[in-house]
Amino acid sequence: MTEEQTRQATPRPDGGRVVAGRYTILGELGRGGMGVVWRGHDQVIGRQVAIKELRLPDGAEEAVFSGRVLREVRTAGRLNDPAIVTVFDVVAEDGATFIVMELVEAPTLGDLVRRHGPLPPQQVAAIGQQVLSALRTAHAAGIVHRDVKPGNIMAGANGRVKLTDFGIATAIDDPRLTASGTIVGSPAFMAPERLAGHEALPASDLWSLGAALFLAAEGVMAFERPTTAATLHAIITEVPYLTRVQGPLASAIMGLLVSKPEGRISYDQAGHLLGIAAQNTPPGGITSAVHPASAPTQFAAAPARRSRRGWWAAAGALAGVVLLAGGFLAGQWWAADPGDPAMLPTMTYGQGGDLQFEPNRAYSCFNGRLQTGYSLGADNEVSCDKSHELEVYDETDSLGQGGSGHSDAAFVAYPGAEPLRRYAEAFCSMSFHSGTVAETARPGLDYRALVPSQAAWEQPPERSYEDPVRSVHCLVSKKGGGQLTEAVTHKVR
């Protein structure tokens, strides 16, 4: 802020400065990178407001800047969602730009974590639900926030949450205002695709929400490092570990933080998982009394896949990197609820395994049983539109390739039966409960994970260009046996 602006912005003892002949400045609410936020009084309506006084970015032309802010913030100001801070007015006056908005008497999520440390999982989930709703509303109107971060999320004691600063990052991120190569936004909360130079997508806001919820749940930032360069490197290359939460909340956070935007979980999946987490606390879910160092390390589950490409993002980022890093062996993925009555014991397939599983294509349906010694393959595959006993509702690509081509695959060691089982159960459980299987059908179904046997894992592919047989398959069957008369999953076959 220039000296002149600071002088103008300082409230005078004689009743305060008045903006636009209407808003009396009463005092300071806070300040951030872009300027000061004042508590003000709207003399016309007779209510208190918050007034954000924006500082002109270095090198920006005043008229261009205020024009851009006026346009972007006014567009965003039309958004109507209980979790979006309402913008009342945008004023350019005396060389400054003022955004007059709803006054929110609540700390930011960043303040809350600074004061209290990690928040209870249910509160984190409830905050996530509301921000998700705000983002869904904005994205449906074609508006991407571009700077979702804990400092822009205000969370009141009444449980209400408000997301602020819509339009500002877009206004500032203008080539005429910002030197090329400058990153607009907060690096530690910026999605990997944006760091790679891509335009901000709705999914980029979802990633940032994941990073904000990670902070709320863990009390530390997922990717903050001592230098900006190290932070950016971490966002691109690292997979964070959740130590305090598990179950649906962990799945939601890690699903939002999937590196590739097309592999990130959808609003529906995230909303569903956060909804469950907001209502119940999974066993061991609240561990905030435990010091992180003494808490058991748990990895979150890989997110439900939306496409093979999407899963590759998840598998590549989570299974590949974590497997190679030894984390698969050392830690636990999100353990599926062992008491889930719908989950049947996991079975192994392939050489030396419980059964043979060689489907002709992905997402198949079968007439046959998942029993020791049985074989499922092209012979008993049926169309999923016809009645069938078994239906594949999700599956991973070949695991453990490390993301660097097939030649590396053979060198990724078998992770062990127990870690593989835990991983598979977490994956299938999360996918089953997060919308892949029709909600109405779920109560009548059981699900089960199939994992490769050690011999199957270690067997090299027949042809050099093929993937090794290392997929996890998730299948549903009718509770107590019997025929499913139609497809119960949402997969496109």
Ligand SMILES: Nc1ncnc2c1ncn2[C@@H]1O[C@H](COP(=O)(O)OP(=O)(O)OP(=O)(O)O)[C@@H](O)[C@H]1O
């Ligand atoms: N609508 C509002 N009602 C009440 N207080 C607000 C409002 N908007 C912002 N504040 C307060 O002003 C502080 C500064 O907000 P501001 O948006 O300028 O900073 P920031 O988001 O922390 O950082 P940056 O400018 O880098 O985005 C916030 O931390 C919050 O306490």
